[in-house]
Amino acid sequence: MKEEIKAHNNVLELIGNTPLIKLNKITQNMKGNYFAKVEAFNPGHSTKDRIALYIIEEAEKKGILKPGDTIIETTSGNTGFSLAMVSIIKGYDCILAVSSKSSADKIDMLKTMGAKVYVCPAHVSADDPRSYYEVAKRLHSEVKGSVYINQYFNELNIDAHYKTTGPEIWEQTAGKITHLVACSGTGGTISGTARFLKEQSRKIGTNIRVIGIDAYGSVLQKYHETKEFDANEIYPYRIEGLGKNLIPSATDFNIIDKFEKVTDESSAHTARELAKTEGLFVGYTSGAAMQGLRQLEEEGEFDENSNIVVIFPDHGSRYMSKIYNDEWMSQQGFFDSETAEIHKIEYI
C-alpha cells in the first residue's frame, strides 16, 4: 500500500477546531458540568487567529485584497500577532500601530512575525494625530490597497465566531449546552458564538443563558443594564483584553443575558490555580472567566444539570512577566507571604 505524506499545507490550516476540555478539580465543589473551549490550541495561541483569517479572507473574496497589499490594525496584543501570522502566509504587508505602553517583548514578537510596528504615544487623546487610532486611519488612507481591520467596529468579527466557534461548541456538546460564559472585549467572541448557539437551541426548544465577563473599571456591564454610557465607571485596571472604555459595535448587547465583573487580583490567582489543578497554562482573561464561573455558581446561576461552556481565550506564555511572575504579583499587592513561600525556588 502506498503511504501518503500526512502534512498540513501551512500553519493556517490549524486555525479553529480547538478542543473542549472538561474541568475537573477546580470545579469540584461547584454544581454543574464545566467544559473549557481552550483557544490556546490555535497556532497563534489565541482566539484572534479566527477573526484574522476570516476578515482577511472576506476581503479577498470581495476583491479588496490581493497579494502584496497591506493589513492595518491598532493592537499590540493577540489580534496583532494573528494578523501578522496570516499576512506572512498569504503574502501581505502588516502594519500595526501600538501604544508606547506596550512592552518591548510584545513589540519584538510582532517584529519577529514580520509586522511593521509604529509606536505611538500613550498619553495623547484618541483624536490626536499621533494617537494609534489616528496613525492607523492615516496610514489606511495613504497606503493603496490596504484594509483596516478595526476589530471593535467590524461586524465580521462577530461573523467569524458565528461561523466557527459557535458551530464547534454546538457539535462538541451535542446541543446539550445550557450556559455560555465568555470574556467580553470587542464582544466578537461572545456575540458571534452566542448568536449561533441561541439560534440552534431555539430550533430544538431549549434555551442557553449567555453571560459576559467584564472588568471593574469598564463600562460594559452598566451599559448593558441601563443602555447609557457612564464615564464614571472608567478607571485603570490590569487585565488586558477584557472590558472596555467605549461601547464596541462588535458587541451584540441584546444577545447577552448578563454581565459579571471580576477583579484583577482574583483573576490572576485563579489563572495560576488553573495551571496547578487542571494543567492548563492559559492567559489572564482565562483566569478571569474561571473566576466569573465561581462567582456565578455562588450566586446560584447553575444546578446539577447545567452544562456550562467557558471560553479560555489565550495561552499563558504571553503573561510570563505579569501574572506568572512572582515579583510582579508582589508589586501589585496580590501576594501574601504565605503564598510567596510556596513559590520559592531552591538554588543548589
Ligand code: PMP
Ligand atoms: N481575552 C483576551 C486575552 C483578548 O485579547 C481578548 C480580545 N480583546 C478577549 C479576551 C475578548 O475577546 P473579544 O474581543 O472577542 O470580546
